[in-house]
Amino acid sequence: MPEILIKAANLTKIYGSGRTTVKAVDNVSLTLRRGEVVLLMGPSGSGKTTLLTLLSGLLRPTSGSIRIYSSFHASRKVFQFPISAHGWLELTELSQDELAKLRLEKMGFIFQHFNLLSSLTALENVMVPLLIKGVNKKEAKERAKRLLVELGLEDRLNSKPEKLSGGEQQRVSIARALITDPDIIIADEPTANLDSTNGREVIELIHDRAKRDGKGVIIATHDPRIVDFADRILYMEDGKIYEKDNSQAKKLLLFTKEKPKE
Numbered sequence: 001m002p003e004i005l006i007k008a009a010n011l012t013k014i015y016g017s018g019r020t021t022v023k024a025v026d027n028v029s030l031t032l033r034r035g036e037v038v039l040l041m042g043p044s045g046s047g048k049t050t051l052l053t054l055l056s057g058l059l060r061p062t063s064g065s066i067r068i069y070s071s072f073h074a075s076r077k078v079f080q081f082p083i084s085a086h087g088w089l090e091l092t093e094l095s096q097d098e099l100a101k102l103r104l105e106k107m108g109f110i111f112q113h114f115n116l117l118s119s120l121t122a123l124e125n126v127m128v129p130l131l132i133k134g135v136n137k138k139e140a141k142e143r144a145k146r147l148l149v150e151l152g153l154e155d156r157l158n159s160k161p162e163k164l165s166g167g168e169q170q171r172v173s174i175a176r177a178l179i180t181d182p183d184i185i186i187a188d189e190p191t192a193n194l195d196s197t198n199g200r201e202v203i204e205l206i207h208d209r210a211k212r213d214g215k216g217v218i219i220a221t222h223d224p225r226i227v228d229f230a231d232r233i234l235y236m237e238d239g240k241i242y243e244k245d246n247s248q249a250k251k252l253l254l255f256t257k258e259k260p261k262e
């Protein structure tokens with residue numbers, strides 16, 4: 001198994017056309033390795049969310065390449081026909097259907113607003129990705145329960161999201177991201193809605209799983225509290241990426257406060 005999980009090269013994303021274009025991502029290259037936590041930092045509008053959306057295959061780049069490591073076994077599940085693809089998959093060449101399967105196999109997502117289904121309990125929310133993958137209900141329930149218990153939510157299995165605190169909701173959404181055992185975790189502002197204790201617990205949890213299970217994690221964040229959990233910090237400005245060490249990143253963050261959301 002290779003160390004590198006994602007290789008993106010010369011990625012550019014231009015929104016709009018004619019005179020009203022925005023170059024949200026400008027010739028960015030990056031790698032994500034197994035067991036590595038990479039933070040993507042930088043001011044509002046610098047292109048962080050756009051870059052994460054490109055890496056997850058939800059948005060096509062204007063130009064550039066995104067290659068994801070996929071074993072023969074995983075590739076068979078992604079393609080319509082069991083072709084002998086193995087090694088590197090070029091994301092930009094896959095169909096929407098193949099991309100959806102690839103995301104289900106290889107990626108877990110964590111969001112600022114948790115994005116849990118409000119009508120389902122914590123347990124049911126975590127079962128959903130397994131049911132979509134075709135795992136039977138009994139096994140899905142057992143696996144989801146085991147993981148939620150591991151994450152300290154044994155008393156919350158049958159609670160709906162509205163009955164959970166922000167920290168608990170984010171732990172449920174981490175369980176939902178981890179339940180399919182994906183190689184890659186993509187998180188957009190996972191601590192933005194949490195107080196400092198919960199924010200720290202959440203980032204510790206994500207960090208520990210990355211180290212223990214060899215996952216590659218990329219997190220877009222404005223949160224200076226989580227800088228110390230990063231193996232690498234990529235700083236974005238005007239769509240370009242600059243690599244920074246932790247103390248440089250902390251200094252830069254003092255000057256780049258998040259814009260209030262409308």
Ligand SMILES: Nc1ncnc2c1ncn2[C@@H]1O[C@H](COP(=O)(O)OP(=O)(O)OP(=O)(O)O)[C@@H](O)[C@H]1O
Pocket residue numbers: 015016022023024042043044045046047048049050051259
């Ligand atoms: N769908 C879109 N159509 C047009 N322009 C867009 C679109 N999405 C983002 N942009 C523009 O692209 C640039 C990068 O936006 P992006 O949301 O990726 O930045 P960000 O660093 O994630 O910001 P924030 O920290 O506020 O979430 C901004 O100028 C933004 O206005």
